[in-house]
Amino acid sequence: MYISGKESELLISELRAELGARLDGGGKNLIARCPFCGKEGKFGVYIGRETARKKPFMAHCFSCGRSTTTLERLLENLGRMDLLPADTASLDTLPEKALFPLEDVQEEVDDEVGIVPMPDYWRRTFTHPYLQGRGFTYDDYDCFPVGTTCRLNRRWDDYVIFPVVDAGDTVGYVARHTWSKEEIDAHNRWAKRSGDYKILRWRNSTENDFVKLLYNYDAIAEGETDTVVLVEGIFDVVVLTRKLDLYDNRRIAAVATFGKKISRTQIYKLQSKGVRTVVIGYDGDAVEAVKHTASELSAYFEVLIADIPDPEKDWEDLSPEEIYRVFAYGLKTPVEYQLTKIQQ
Incomplete structure (x- = not known):
């Protein structure tokens, strides 16, 4: 179904008024109270450009799972068929799969987390x-x-432990052993022969799934922080904040996803704070992970990739001047990144 630019603008305006909706951070979705279950902020109507997986005016509730895949069905369920452009096809001509798929229910985005005590x-x-x-x-x-733990808790001797904070609450922690990888490997080889305890390089909380968490999430000021730099781990966040002097910057924040991928819950958490642009800052050797994450994020945000020229280096290896050059001259769109990494 072809919808002209003026018709699309009118539809978006009318749907915003009908649903009491707001634009998400990327400007690609209308976010509103679900007209079916009444859950606030969980109903989204996609208004971006058509992609392989998304078409304009598809809608879905992340609470009750009810979806519509066509503009016609969305307007029918809202009781606003008067907004349907006059020259579109009749509902009778639509294939059965385009109708409201009550059985095609996607899982709810579960962003609930509990408070976790520190060791x-x-x-x-x-x-x-x-x-x-x-x-x-x-x-x-x-x-x-x-x-x-000041050597008062043997389990945590020689660890530095970072709390993970969400809305002011401690919802997890990440502990890094202070020995080098070589020292830990040597100890563990000896421990295997002697039966002594093994040392884990990282030892983290287990109460909340880390796919629900983002490190430095509270640095994102709702309605103020326009851009988030996604990195893999805590030390990447600290290094970028220090070397780019982001401590008091309300418009840009570095946030860690605890690895080289992003979950639907993490996407939702960024979206709910009004983030518009996401810069993927994973390590230089994470080419396939970057491509996949860029694809996941592009439906919701403007996406750029901070491409570290040397795949053997990470942010901690770069000087402030080198990092500045990456962000000033080395940001790529997902398409540009794909083209530069075509042989990888």
Whole structure:
């Protein structure tokens, strides 16, 4: 069905008024109270350009799962068939699959998380040899709380432990052992022979699934933060914040997804804060992960990719000047990134 630009603008305006909807951060979806289940902020109407997976005016509720795949069916369910352009096909000519698929229910986006206690005897620190060795400054300690158990809890000896905070609540933690990878591997080879305990390089909380969490999420100011740089881990967030001086920047924030992929819940959390642009800043060797994540995000945000020229390096290896050049001259659209990595 062809809809002209003027017709599309009129439809969007009328649907915003009918649903009491707002634009999401990327300007590609109308977000509203679901007309079926009444859940606030869970009903979305896609108004972006047509893609292989999305067509304009498809709608879905992330709470009750009810969906419409055509403009006609959406307007019929809203009781606003008067908005249907006059020259569109009759509903009688539409294939059965285009009708409201009550059985085609997608899972609800579960963004509920519980408060998680920190390990016993955890205390915040403002100086630590391991972190000093990784370049931590006073501003880093102030902006990114971290602590230890002060050798009062053997399970956590030689770990630095970062709380993961969401809306002011601690919803998880990430612990990094202070030994090098070589030292840990050597100990674990000895432990395998002696029967002693193994050391985990990373030891994290288990109460909440990390696909629901984003590190530094509270740095995103709703309605103010326009751009988020997605990175893999906590130290990437700290390094970019320090080297780009983002401590007090309300428009740009670095956020970690705890790995080289992003979940639907994490996308929803970014969307709900009004983020418009996402810059993917995964490590230089994560080519396929970057391509996949860019594809996932493009339906909801303007997407750019910070392409580190040397695949052997990450943000911690780069100087502030090198990082500045990446963001000033090395940002690529997903299509440009695909073309430059065509042989990889």
